[in-house]
Amino acid sequence: MKGTVVAKPNTTALELARIYVEAMANRDVETIVSISAENVICISPIGQTTGIAQFRGFQEGFxxxxxxxxxxxxxxxDRQAVVVYDVETHPVPHTVVAELIKVENGKLASTHVIYDATPFAAYMATVQPH
Structure with missing residues (x-):
C-alpha cells in the first residue's frame, strides 16, 4: 500500500535507501515523504530544495x-547510503543516477542527486512555456 511506511528512529541508512528507491520506482511520493525529515535537503543539478514541501514538489515532478x-x-x-539506478523518463530514454543519502534519527535528512543534466536541458529548451 502506498504511503504507509513508518521509519523507526533506529532505521539504518541502508534500510531507508532500499525503501526510498523502491518508492521512487513505484512513483510513491507519499512513502518518500513519510520517511523524510521535515527539514530534508535535496541537492541536484537543477538546484537545492530545503524542507518537506519543496522535497515533495521535487519528487512529484520526478x-x-x-x-x-x-x-x-x-x-x-547506519548513517549514509548510495543508491544507483537507471531511469527511463518521458523526456530522456535512459539516465543513470546516483544518490548519496544521509539519515538522522531514522529519517531521510539529505540526498545529493548526481546525473548528467545535459539531455534534460536539451529537452527543456524545446518545451514551450504554458
Whole structure:
C-alpha cells in the first residue's frame, strides 16, 4: 500500500535507501515523504530544495516523468547510503543516477542527486512555456 511506511528512529541508512528507491520506482511520493525529515535537503543539478514541501514538489515532478526505474545498486551503513539506478523518463530514454543519502534519527535528512543534466536541458529548451 502506498504511503504507509513508518521509519523507526533506529532505521539504518541502508534500510531507508532500499525503501526510498523502491518508492521512487513505484512513483510513491507519499512513502518518500513519510520517511523524510521535515527539514530534508535535496541537492541536484537543477538546484537545492530545503524542507518537506519543496522535497515533495521535487519528487512529484520526478514521479510524473518516470516510465521505468531499475535499481542497479544500494550500498550503505547506519548513517549514509548510495543508491544507483537507471531511469527511463518521458523526456530522456535512459539516465543513470546516483544518490548519496544521509539519515538522522531514522529519517531521510539529505540526498545529493548526481546525473548528467545535459539531455534534460536539451529537452527543456524545446518545451514551450504554458
Amino acid at each position: 514521479a510524473q516523468m518516470i516510465t521505468r526505474l531499475t535499481t542497479l545498486a544500494v550500498h550503505g551503513d
